[in-house]
């Protein structure tokens with residue numbers, strides 16, 4: 001450990017890992033700290049898989065960030081010589097009054113992102129395992145897919161360490177005072193000094209900065225299921241099964257194909273109850289499985305009775321509308337707050353690392369949507 005660093009990044013989830021990586025590649029001295037280790041099972045980035053899709057309804061900003069991030073993920077994976085991305089395709093299921101998917105298609109076309117418009121008949125023909133009576137058309141993003149989340153973050157951290165980032169397992173205490181912060185302390189009494197401190201602590205940010213963030217960042221409990229397809233069947237693996245999003249359904253279901261023989265992954269993208277990332281229970285109750293089986297009965301009949309071979313409970317860290325938080329602390333001039341992934345942040349790790357590095361090293365212009373001032377306290381989800 002050095003006496004002092006240019007940057008100390010607290011939090012080795014996807015946002016902190018890519019930030020440390022990008023700063024180090026620009027020559028800065030960087031320490032990266034995490035209380036539980038990179039992409040631990042408690043972290044939002046700790047899941048096996050995360051979707052990377054380009055479509056964001058009418059929202060061009062996140063489409064641009066996804067389109068920037070995908071080649072950076074691929075380049076990184078190639079350099080690290082690991083498979084971190086599966087090009088499964090991403091299918092948006094829609095109906096005639098769904099403005100979100102119509103606008104998404106317009107943005108993809110305008111942005112020159114490859115996509116196909118499919119009729120309901122074509123969806124039925126290509127994916128006979130699925131049954132969507134409410135779907136009248138769909139959009140397929142053939143070049144999008146799935147990132148192996150935990151492995152990807154751990155690979156980024158490993159690469160950062162080999163390029164000179166110092167990593168420590170340390171639980172950092174809330175900083176206090178105003179003006180300039182010289183050092184931070186861990187729960188075991190270690191001190192870390194730097195010119196700038198970046199708190200990329202995901203769902204822990206409201207605990208570290210309660211006065212500022214307790215009302216502005218809300219961690220919610222999210223359940224994920226892995227189902228066991230029938231033996232010998234490839235119906236739920238690529239290329240027969242893409243990622244699909246059935247967002248026109250009230251439960252907002254989405255599913256990922258069976259990758260690495262882990263099972264067919266399915267979850268509901270509605271916000272769950274408030275959740276504590278340190279101590280919240282990660283056991284899924286039987287009512288949740290029963291609700292899932294109802295959905296399967298109607299939409300994936302061949303998996304209606306499939307065994308649940310794994311469950312996970314993770315947390316979203318929601319801002320009021322889903323926009324990220326990337327801003328300077330209003331009372332501590334050399335402290336930055338980075339988070340608010342809001343259930344869609346993973347894919348954007350590379351673009352976020354680049355963006356924040358631009359702000360810190362090149363005084364690039366800040367995006368107003370990421371400011372603390374723009375974060376209201378009453379939930380009004382707008383980014384899906």
Ligand SMILES: Cc1cc2nc3c(=O)[nH]c(=O)nc-3n(C[C@H](O)[C@H](O)[C@H](O)COP(=O)(O)OP(=O)(O)OC[C@H]3O[C@@H](n4cnc5c(N)ncnc54)[C@H](O)[C@@H]3O)c2cc1C
Pocket residue numbers: 010011012013014015016033034035036037038039040042043044045046047049050051052170171172173200201202203204208222223224267314315316338339340341342343344345346347348
């Ligand atoms: C079920 C689920 C499905 C999702 N699906 C998708 C998807 O398909 N596509 C997508 O793009 N996104 C998805 N997301 C969202 C995405 O996973 C998150 O937005 C992203 O992982 C957030 O990363 P982060 O680095 O901000 O936070 P985290 O990954 O939680 O990292 C924060 C880190 O800070 C550390 N930390 C906290 N406090 C301290 C402290 N005091 N001292 C030291 N270290 C500390 C923690 O240990 C942790 O490692 C999903 C999220 C969930 C939960």
